[in-house]
Amino acid sequence: MNNKKKLETYELLFKYFGPGESETTLADVAVALGCTSRHARTLLQQMSALEWLMWQPEPGRGKRSLLVCNQEPINACYQLMGDALEAGKHESVFKLAGFNDRHVSSELKKYLISSTQHNSQAIRIPFHREIKTLHPHYALDRTERHLILHVFQRLTEDDFGEIxxxxxxxxxxxxxxxxxxxxxxxxxxxxxxxxxxVEDIVLSLLVLINNPYWRPLYEHIEKIEVLSPESIRISLSRPDWHLAALLGRSEASIMPSQYGRLIINPEAPVGSGSFMIDIASSRLFRLKRNNHYSGKNALIDCIELWIHPDWAKDKLCSEGSFFLDQPEQVYTAACNDVGYFYMMIKKPQLRERIVSKAIIDVLQEKRLILGEIYYPITFSYDDNNECRYYAQLLNQALANHQHVISTCVSFGEQQKETDISLGGIRIEGCSLTSLLAFFYTYSLWSQILSQPLYQKLLALLHQAQATQDKQQAEGVLRSILTWLSDDRILTMIRQESFKLTAPLKIQGIRVNNVGWCDFSKLWVKSH
Structure with missing residues (x-):
């Protein structure tokens, strides 16, 4: 009998005889379990071996025996789940959570809460989807880019704006x-x-420069030379006083040469960061501390992301949590500068002041109907809960319009044909390089802007990189946002923030604008 079936049998027995002590007969147990007395005896022996119950039979037919149910069925389930977890049988954990038709996602969460309370060397996080590729050049989702910062190293790193x-x-x-x-x-x-x-560093950067998505951001890197085993020189085609900050971004991570050449690595990626990948399945993603890390070692042994799609419906981009104790024993840490949700208007007709104002009012829930638009309209929106909600508002406002086409796209996917795009600007680490990344990697500027305005955009981007003072350089980039907003091309709907909720016992949380926190600084307070 498999463990799930044993649990279901024990719960049936518990309903008749638990909790605690009961005096009963083997025949009564057999009736409760719907089996023969002989098989009932076997089942009692199996459950007794697991210490779920104690069975003290009295000799003689029909004599009443002592049956003691030692624990609640759900605690017996947690015992088996813990054994399966320790044995690396992660699929079994999910199966056990659903015994007797229980709701897997809710029971799994309860178990992980319980296990977190008694484990000071593992931090467990609920997550709503499978982790995608962690190749630094191809990972665009926020969580994957955050994990890359822990698995790999870069020439520099951003620490809340300090390089x-x-x-x-x-x-x-x-x-x-x-x-x-x-x-x-x-x-x-x-x-x-x-x-x-040193060749790994050179190759990683050369492959990055030639990546179609990232090339515009790094194309001013003209040459990379090895000066010695401990030094390299990077020559640029134009000034960039913020190159050191740029090379601290996730996509600039350094990989082994054989990995850097691959688009998708079939195995778990190998880096030199503070954590290494231990498990990367559709159910569980586990990071283990890298004890050979050249920097300061992580304080916690492992970080686990437990994955179930049912957790997606309540997940906002602006929120995350660790598995929690009771509500009054938690705290929240927040960061208010994670990015912006924007509306990009590509169709000139829609940039008329009255029309664009009406669309923004819909997205900011100040009006319900868009009566100003009488022509076909298409729009795309990023695949996250916030942008899906904005798309819903826009579709509802255009409900009586006969020609509306909306398309959900992945972050970084740019559609030429759409009239409006609803998306996000991510501030990841350094706000200056994050804005540069947004402007350079958005490939449709030459189609949206006239040629003189497109050249103006490029000139301002180059000016920002050539401005040595960081605040002044960022001011140049923000002037671009103001210009595009005044021309009703790019409008910020609202600022994006992020908060993490955690049990009081999890210490070291400082939310960064990547949208998570530095996992290597987390630790669990044991008392």
């Missing part, structure tokens, strides 16, 4: 900001304990 050393311990540029030298740590190992070579 700090990582693989490079120092860097310098010439007086024009055109030639940059990075001095590298020695002795860095990947998680499989193979040494990182």
């Amino acid at each position: 700090k050393p990582s693989l490079a311990h120092h860097w310098e540029s010439d007086e024009e900001g055109m030639n940059w030298t990075f001095y590298l740590q020695s002795g860095v190992q990947y998680q499989d304990q193979t040494p990182m070579k």
